[in-house]
Amino acid sequence: MKVIIDTNGLMVPAQWGVDIFNELEALGYDEFVTPSAVVEEIEKxxxxxxxxxxxxxAIAREMLKKCEIIEAQGFADDVVIEVAKSLNAPVFTNDAGLRARLKKEGIRSIYLRAKHKLAIE
Structure with missing residues (x-):
């Protein structure tokens, strides 16, 4: 199953020492997708x-090597929402503002809970 990963999600390994890909795979997600707008945000x-x-x-840029990059331009959070809708996929992020927007749009989010485990909302 596919999961969209945003900038914040890609920074989790360095910030919290969590192997996001192993954790996402444990939840059943084996295809990691990141919009090009997120890549541009990281570079900026x-x-x-x-x-x-x-x-x-820097670690987030390395994590991108494990992701399929989908061409999608615009403000990163808006693009993440649009890509999630088009792929009918959840989004991995710890960004509270983005998670609130995702919830409003009926899109599931995956986030780091208790600083070591991923949870689905």
Whole structure:
């Protein structure tokens, strides 16, 4: 099954030490999709952050190698929602604002709970 991964989700391994791909596979997701707008967001953030966040972004760029990149331009959160709708797939994110929007749209979200385990909402 497919799952959309946003910028925040790709940063989880560096921030919390969680292997997101193993955890997602344990939930039954084996196809990882990221819109190109998320890739662009990561590149833009790279020059704006320092320290731990910069390291997290570097690791996020490495995580992209395991994802299918779908061409989709625009504001990353809007694009993530549109891609999730078109693929009928949940979104992995810890971004509270995006999770609220997903819920409003009837799209399931997957998030990090208790700093070590993924949960589906």
């Amino acid at each position: 953030l790279k020059g704006k952050v320092k320290g731990r966040d910069r390291t997290a972004l």
